[in-house]
Amino acid sequence: MTSDDGVGASAPTNAVTRSETETATPEPLLTGARTLYAVLAVTALALLVRVVGLGARIMHWDEGRVGYWALRYHENGEFFYRPIIHGPFLPVVNDWVFTLIGISDFSARLVVAVVGGLFPLAAWLFREHLDDTEVVGLALVLAANPLLVYYSRFMRNDALVAAFAVFALGFVVRAVDTGRLRYLYLAGASMGLAFTTKENALLYVVCYLGAATLVFDHRLVDIAARGDSVAGYLRSRPAWAKRRLTSRWNTVEYGAGVLAVNLLGAFAVFLAVVAFFYAPRPELWQALGNPAALLDVLDEATIGAAESFYDSWADGGHQDHPYLPFFYGLSETLVYGAGVALVFAVVGLAVDGYGSHGARTGDSGDGGRRGRRWLVAFGFYWGVASLIGYPIATDIEAPWAAVHVVVPLAFPASVGIAYLYRETRASVATRDTVSIGLAAIVVVAALSGVVGANAAYMDSTSQEDKEVLQWAQPENDLKTTMQKVERIAEANDGVDVLFYGSYHPTTDEELLYVEDESSLDRMPPGGPSWHSRLPLPWYLERAGANVTSTEPSEERTELQNPPPVVIAYEWEAEEVRSQLPEYTEHRHLFRLWSDEIVVYIDESAIPEE
Known part of the structure; x- marks a missing residue:
């Protein structure tokens, strides 16, 4: 039975209800600079987790192959692109690492560990489109997901291409958000690095374009649902884009023409990074002293490398395998190694679509706008496309392919994490022990996944971890x-x-x-x-x-x-x-x-x- 004002008549006199505590809800813990400090702290922990004990596991079959040819390059100075060992980034960079700190399992994996550890910093680039708690939530997924942790401690290119490609996306978003053209050059350099690590950087570009198309299509659907003219909207877009870009870049005294020049400049930076890494050695160094030979070297580093990759892809039988077993294996790895992130992604998508969103610096989410944000939908579409596409694109059934599904789903997952955070704080204020207990279970499950991934790293013979381990791993x-x-x-x-x-x-x-x-x-x-x-x-x-x-x-x-x-x-x-x-x-x-x-x-x- 309830009283007229809706409060249960039989409730104890000292009960605290949500309505009674709404005005006393604590102020958001994460605002402004505190969010940046939190992201930096998460990044520091991510680096620590990836570097400690980095050389404890014996090299995997694939690590041994790439490591051997990196050693040969370090010793004889000869290297050229071979698609079978993927991009030249690791051999080229590890040559410098070996010179500086010596040759070991630790040093061979160090670059991957450092890039993977710095990956959470990318969350800060999306701060105009996520609130403060969501920014930290995104950093947490990139720092602590078990698959990302494991394969950031593995001398392979998957964590590298994922990090560089997401940084490139983030720099483009910041360029649009701020009108500062220097971000375009950083985006060009980052995407160039992504292309030097692994050929599936091309799939990231395809997924970006596809997800952006779907987000735009949703915009058209919303317009039609309101009864407005879709055709009129489309006709107005060129003029709107011109006004938007001009006004945006005029804030820093740039016009549309200068924008076009800088876009070309960013593309030139992309090509320069790609050409430097893909150029054969020692021909590159010889060409620097003989400009007449430089064009041939650049041709080999760009067109020649693209032809080598295409020939390998077209003639190598990479897609000559049944789809369903590969799809099942990828899905099994995701459930085992990223189950918590998947749940958060689904929750985040629902919350973002049907909830409300506060300002960027607000944690409560009260009084904000409704409707799904483009970045959350973008990440979800990108993740689904990767889940469907990678069983086709990969040539072997390997758990590291799941990295490329986890990363995009981290964006909607960040919204789910922020939602759990807000609900948990509200539950603490109302002394809702059931909700607090459920939140604790989720947190423990996430932490146990990280611990489990590192246990598998040290004890690679356990068949219990075969969903994360690739079969060509020797025992430690x-x-x-x-x-x-x-x-x-x-x-x-x-x-x-x-x-x-x-x-x-x-x-x-x-x-x-x-x-x-x-x-x-x-x-x-x-x-x-x-x-x-x-x-x-x-x-x-x-x-x-x-x-x-x-x-x-x-x-x-x-x-x-x-x-x-x-x-x-x-x-x-x-x-x-x-x-x-x-x-x-x-x-x-x-x-x-x-x-x-x-x-x-x-x-x-x-x-x-």
């Missing part, structure tokens, strides 16, 4: 064994390591054997069987090991004067063991849930420390 104990091998290589004279060539028992594929080891000095490698050694060549190359191999044979291969280290697949273990009775045997999972590698070591060859 192999790292300790390779440290012994490196110590032997540093002290031993002659051949240090012998790979025992073999045929795969089911596919009959030739493994481990390379006829001419000197062919591995320059790209491409001398035979496909070299890839079956990865990631071990990274460790052997940085130790300067002298490596050879035996040719696979149906007949028993005799080991004459074996070196101190022999490496074989587990199906050859019995045969090798019979010939190396004095060697210590170290077995390790080489491809999780698949192959096993056996390393035989003459312990007497390990130098004393």
Whole structure:
């Protein structure tokens, strides 16, 4: 039973209702400079999470491949674009890193970790279109999502292309918001860097254009729903755009003509960044002293690189796979590694579409406008397009593709996080313990995801984490064994390591054997069987090991004067063991849930420390 004023008659006299506390709701915690400080604090924590223990995990197969050729470039100064290892950013930048701080698993991953750690700063660029709490919410997703954390601690380009592409978008938004043309140049440089990391930077541009088209279409639908003329609206757009741009840039004494010149300048910056990274080495350095050769180098760095990528994409059979298994795998990874972000994204989309939005600096959301904001819808459309498109675009079923779905969904998720924050504060004020408990569960789930991702980073053999781990990850104990091998290589004279060539028992594929080891000095490698050694060549190359191999044979291969280290697949273990009775045997999972590698070591060859 209720009283006439709507308050329950049986409520205790000391009960606190929401209506009674609305006027006493605390002022927003995040306003103005405090929001920037909060984003900076989140970024600092993101950097810390990514850098601590960065070198603890053994290199993944893919890390070992890119790392090996980065080492070769560091040693011989020769590099050219090969689409199979993606863009030249990591080899080029890691050459400088190796020079400054040395060669290690830590230094090889450091650039990715730093860029991934700085990624939350991008949230600040969208502050005119999100309120303060939402800006911090966006930074939190970019800092703490388990998939983004894991693959920011992985020497691969996915976190890099995502960060650079979102920064480019943010700089364009700031240029429009402020009328400051310098942001266009920063956007050109950022998108140029995105294109130097991985070819799917092109998909980011396509998704941006597609999402913008859908947002514009929604605008037309809204106009039609109000009974206004869509045709009249479209006819008025050119004149409106001219007035808007002119007035916007006139605030900084720029006109439309100067804007066009600066757009071309930003595009020139984009091309300069792309050309610098894609230019073959040492031809680039030689051309700087011979301007006549510079045009050929620039042609190879731009048109030549584009042709190489197209040929690889068109002829490589990258899309020759069934769609549904790839879609299912990507969806499973998202549920496992980004489930909290997905829930927040759905909540945020609903809240933004049917709730109200306060001013940028307001946290309460009271009294604001209604209707979905373009940035929230833009992120959602971009995310859905990525979810549908990446199973087609990727050539292997790999969890890192989920990074490109999580990042766009972070925008609507930021609205969901802000909504939880506001509702939790209101619940605290009204002593609503049920709502507070639910909010605590969500926060614990998000934090446990980050902890779980880092636990998987350190303990890569757990099948419980296979939705995040890609199958070509060796178990971490192999790292300790390779440290012994490196110590032997540093002290031993002659051949240090012998790979025992073999045929795969089911596919009959030739493994481990390379006829001419000197062919591995320059790209491409001398035979496909070299890839079956990865990631071990990274460790052997940085130790300067002298490596050879035996040719696979149906007949028993005799080991004459074996070196101190022999490496074989587990199906050859019995045969090798019979010939190396004095060697210590170290077995390790080489491809999780698949192959096993056996390393035989003459312990007497390990130098004393």
